[in-house]
Amino acid sequence: MFSYLANPARFMAFSAWAGPIFMAAAAVLFAVGIPWALIYSPADYQQGETVRIMYVHVPAAWWSLGIYAFMGGASLVGLVWRHSLADVAARCAAPIGATFAGVCLISGSLWGAPTWGTWWEWDGRLTSMLVLFIIYLGYLALWSAIEDEERAARLAAILCLVGLINLPIVKFSVDWWSTLHQPASLFRAGGSAIDPSMLGPLLTMAGAFFFLFAGLLMFSMRTAIFRRRVESARLRASQA
Amino acid sequence: MSGSGPFQDKMSLRVEQLSLSRGERLLARDLSFEVQAGSYVEIRGGNGTGKTTLLRAIGGYFRPREGRIVFEGVEEPSLALHYVGHLNGLKGGASVRSHLRYWAGLFGVVGEEENALQRLGLRAQADLPARVLSQGQSRRLALTRLVLAPRLLWLLDEPAAGLDAQGKAMLADLISAHCSAGGIALAAVHEPIGPTPTRVLTVGA
Amino acid sequence: MSGSGPFQDKMSLRVEQLSLSRGERLLARDLSFEVQAGSYVEIRGGNGTGKTTLLRAIGGYFRPREGRIVFEGVEEPSLALHYVGHLNGLKGGASVRSHLRYWAGLFGVVGEEENALQRLGLRAQADLPARVLSQGQSRRLALTRLVLAPRLLWLLDEPAAGLDAQGKAMLADLISAHCSAGGIALAAVHEPIGPTPTRVLTVGA
Amino acid sequence: MSAFAATFRRELSLMWAGGGALTPLGYFFGATLLVPLAMGPERALLAVAGPPLIWIAAALAMLATLERLFQADLEDGSLDQMLLSPAPLEALTLAKGLALWCVVGLPLALAAAPAAIALQAPVELVPAIVASLALGTAAFAGIGLVGAALTAGVRRGGVLIALIVLPFFAPPIIFGAAVAGGEQVGSAMALVAGCALGAAALGPIAAAAALRLQAE
């Protein structure tokens, strides 16, 4: 699949229909997930209605980690096999990942205010998530500071790979430090600890976030490739 | 090569269908040529036609868009070449002599420091920090690397820039001696710098 | 001066018993000479003999140890001169055109930008960032300042460094035109750069 | 266009191209992030010790931009050209300082709002903190000009600048931290404004004097 799509022409053909389909899937899942989460799922016996923030917070947290892992893979491919498409993929995923991380941070703060009585607490999970957000920003800043695209791609890929170290720290920070934040309840040894009535909407929303990411990625990669083509055509014309 | 006699090995350099581009600009297309041991090749061409880019591609600094550069008789190209580019590679705070000592260590050679200073006429400046050297003196210092470590292939980018008449004569002698010892010198120049070129390569014509 | 006609004012430059030293080294002693409007003076001398130092002293950057430099017919010397030294004064991140715009503002002139680009053959590079220019193109960009703002005295330190044959011809034309319009040009050079010098000044002989 | 405007405009665009406010902001947030990491998350402690540290983070963030401010001009020959302008060098250094303040100082002041909240500052103090930092960064820019000009000829001058400049940063930091700490906000603010005015007036003059010597 990856090597099949590595050809830009084939990717353009694929993304031309895949992009809209992903977006449509995201729309359908949101259409199901949002009412399910906001209206039909039960309120928490402790937290009451505020628990509904979870349906945004948790998918955003998962996918901000997932997108970084995806960027790590794409960076490796870009570095080792010098696939420009992999570079574009990593570059285009980064702003989406940064946004998800930002959504996680903001929704977490909003959630924290009523439940923990504070907007922000410097515990391991929250701090390491903030660190991930800053790594995203650093990655984007490095990209935008280097004018030569090809070199920017390689350098940013090195940074991205180095930054992978942070992922396990975010993931396991809750277990290492005793913290305010929830430990993992879904992906943990011994099965999920979330009530099925909440698991349904949560997984639906997670799927919606995934397709939102995939669709946005397709569109922004297409734009990037088009922009590149236009630029090179313009330059070739100006030289002729 | 001064003091170290003719090279034991012979190398040759073959460039095959090279295409070079910078940004979106295509500087060379399907460039092919071959250089035998003992040759001095002049690279000519107007400003911005790609002489520097070609030299940097041969030196391994710049990745060509297409084509190959083949070194024959050499295992690791980067250990068989010297590159003296537009930039001299000097640190203002370090003295002339400490530059030579550093380069000798970097290139893994010993003992030619005083000879190199002598050959390039920098004996009087040996203890000055590079920062206060004049333009031509800085260029001479960069050129000492050629004497310091014997290497088969010299890539010289306007090596005579800033040199006075005497400095140009020294450089011409160095190149002639190098080529008659079996080395190769490629120099990008705007005007002949002395030795009769084995061949003249014109880029971007 | 191209496009701006002959200068209204005439200036002359007189150097009186100048002594120049760098660190502990004495570069010139009791140097005296005079340059009239319309002259082109070549400064010659080996590497490190003090050509750059002399030009910088005249430009007001470097304080001579003794002696005077007198500008006649000029109120504020620093507003009547151009200095093109070994360093080009470019910012890698700014485009060629934005350099011209900046210099025009800095020198308080308007409107000669396109003309200057044209005269130095940089039209095709106008939108490139200076970082990617070749050596000769960078030099040409530095030389556009001469066209951009008409000033009486040009201090040129190896102005032809890195220029190809066509670039050298352009420079020679610029200097000739400048001097016949009543300006003065002093150029430190190692080889003649075209125009016949009114006089040749040898330093450190 | 006047030489002042030309310089200001060029500096703005060079700074933007070089990352603009993004990177000093990163430094600022990074440094404030380190505070709770180092001090531990204890709420009460942070609330007292934290907000004044925003001033330190801002001072250090501006400091980090200073090293190359004039050094680059010296090394690439731009300074030689600045000395040939009809405008006085003082005006040109002022233009550079102003550009620095616009591209780095003001965004830092705005960024202080979320940072202050993260460091547990009382929300009603936030506008005062932002306003005082806008003045404070102007003072830092003015003082920084002098430090940058004095050290332009020195390699690895960045840390030398720090040594020269930090003692002069002390007054605005003391008064500014008082604002952030919520003590006598009004008069402390007036004192920060005084520092800013003084630095903006004297900084470019002293910097120009130093630069004239660097050209040799």
Added chain:
Amino acid sequence: MSAFAATFRRELSLMWAGGGALTPLGYFFGATLLVPLAMGPERALLAVAGPPLIWIAAALAMLATLERLFQADLEDGSLDQMLLSPAPLEALTLAKGLALWCVVGLPLALAAAPAAIALQAPVELVPAIVASLALGTAAFAGIGLVGAALTAGVRRGGVLIALIVLPFFAPPIIFGAAVAGGEQVGSAMALVAGCALGAAALGPIAAAAALRLQAE
């Protein structure tokens, strides 16, 4: 003399000539001096909040030396020569990192002793603070190499380095501050040592990979 030794020696002497440890130390003392200024001189508060801040000051002091570490080599053409050495670039970057640690890191660790006392740290903790900082600055140097190499081609890269590097400084600072705060000194020290080892092992490799790309 091997290329490694030649590089190490040259860096040592260049760094000494450029001010050596003097200027980072100034930055370090300057920054720690600003803390009581900003926080007010209250003894009890300082004693709790102060010592960990030494780690921040040390991190920022090292950060300030990073900007020109490879940028200068790129701009003056030295990097081109480094690539022609028989020694792998990894060894040369390691030599530079080692020199940085010797000239800047170790003196900072020693300087932490008086700074810690000034910030009211308990005297019996001082040896542990110094030892942990000696390890911590090694970690900073290793991480810093990568940041410096990644941003070598960027003008005004200093603040970009900060953005890139500070998140990775977080772990050694967290553990190091625990040492300074006197909590679980032994295990925290082991963790700092782990960070240092990892950074020293991986930093030169990643930095060399980035530098190879910069030469184009």
